[in-house]
Amino acid sequence: MSEKLIRVGKKLPALDGLEEKVKNQTDWVSADPVKIRTNFQKILQKPSGNWFVLGDRGKLCSKKHREVHFVNGKELLLIRNQDQFCCISNLCPHMGAPLSIGRFDGTRVTCAWHGLSLDCCSSHTNNRVPIYDDGYLIWVRLPSNQQSSDTPYLCDRPSNGIGAVYQKVLRCNPEHVIQNRLDPWHGAHFHPHTFAHLQVYCEFEGALFLRVAYRVWKRVCIEVDARFHCPDPRTIVMTIMEGEGKGSIVETHATPLSPGYTLLTELTIAYSSRPGFKVARVISPLLRPFIAHAMARLWKEDAAYAERRYYLEHGFPYQMYREKGALVGDPKA
Ligand code: FES
Numbered sequence: 001m002s003e004k005l006i007r008v009g010k011k012l013p014a015l016d017g018l019e020e021k022v023k024n025q026t027d028w029v030s031a032d033p034v035k036i037r038t039n040f041q042k043i044l045q046k047p048s049g050n051w052f053v054l055g056d057r058g059k060l061c062s063k064k065h066r067e068v069h070f071v072n073g074k075e076l077l078l079i080r081n082q083d084q085f086c087c088i089s090n091l092c093p094h095m096g097a098p099l100s101i102g103r104f105d106g107t108r109v110t111c112a113w114h115g116l117s118l119d120c121c122s123s124h125t126n127n128r129v130p131i132y133d134d135g136y137l138i139w140v141r142l143p144s145n146q147q148s149s150d151t152p153y154l155c156d157r158p159s160n161g162i163g164a165v166y167q168k169v170l171r172c173n174p175e176h177v178i179q180n181r182l183d184p185w186h187g188a189h190f191h192p193h194t195f196a197h198l199q200v201y202c203e204f205e206g207a208l209f210l211r212v213a214y215r216v217w218k219r220v221c222i223e224v225d226a227r228f229h230c231p232d233p234r235t236i237v238m239t240i241m242e243g244e245g246k247g248s249i250v251e252t253h254a255t256p257l258s259p260g261y262t263l264l265t266e267l268t269i270a271y272s273s274r275p276g277f278k279v280a281r282v283i284s285p286l287l288r289p290f291i292a293h294a295m296a297r298l299w300k301e302d303a304a305y306a307e308r309r310y311y312l313e314h315g316f317p318y319q320m321y322r323e324k325g326a327l328v329g330d331p332k333a
C-alpha cells in the first residue's frame, strides 16, 4: 500500500500529462544500465578544460600552510600564502625528491636532497600548476591532449546562498560516481529516509528532469522539481527548478586520484527567496554542519552503490572485501 504523504510548502504546477505518462513505469525498468552508460558516454565528450576539483577552499591547508595532494596520478604540492593558493608538482625538477620534505621559507622551498631552491608561487617556476578558486572549491589544471580552458566550466550558482562541502575518497573510478547520479530511479528505494517519492518525468539532451518529495519529518514532505545535468565530464549538478529552495544546487564532482580511487566532492548551495532566509544566512555557520550531515548520509549509501558497480566491473572481490572489511555494496557494513 502506498504511503499517504503530507505535502507542505510551495505547490508545484501540473506537469501537463507527463506525470501520467511515466506513472506506470517501473523504476527498475527505467533505470536501464545500457541507457545510463550511453548517457555517460555522451557526457564524456564534453570538454573539461583539463580542470579537476582539488577540494574545499575552507579546509585546504587549514592546519599547515602546505599539503600534498594526488590528482589523476600526479603528486602535487599545494601552498597557502595568506588567502591565496598556489600549486606545483611535488617532484623536484632535478631528480624527483618530494619537495614537501624540503626546507621552507615562506613560499620558497629548498630541496632536501641536493639543495635546489625554487619559489612555489612565482610565475617563473616551471613546474607550477594553474589553480582556480571559485569561492567554494579549489581546482587545478593538469596538462592532457585535450584543449585547456582558462577557467573550469562552472554551472550557474545562486549568489548569497549557504554553501557546504562534503568530501570522501571512494574505491571506484569517477564514472561510477557520475553514473550513480545519472540513475535517480534508485532515490526513493535506496534512500527512503530522505526521498518519499521520486519520478523522472523527462530525459532531454543528457539532462534528467524529476519531481521529488523530500521528507521533512516522517510523512511530511516538500516537493520540488529538479534537473540533473553535467557541465563537464566529471561533474553532475542537481538544480532545484521549482518549489521550495528554487535556484539551490548540489554539485557532485568526481576527481580521479589514481586508478580505482576517486575523490568525491559535493557542494550544496542552499537558497530561498523567502524573507526568513536572511536569518538563515546570519546563522549559516550553525546550519552548514546539518547540510554536510545530510550529504554524508546519502553518500554512505551512494558510495556503497558506486563501489559495488566498480567492484563488479573490475572483479576485485577478495581484495576489496579485505580493504573495506565488509561486503562491498552494503551501506550498513
Ligand atoms: S632531487 Fe632536488 S635537488 Fe636533487
Ligand SMILES: [Fe+2]
Residues within 6 Å of the ligand: 186, 187, 190, 191, 298, 302
Ligand atoms: Fe543516491
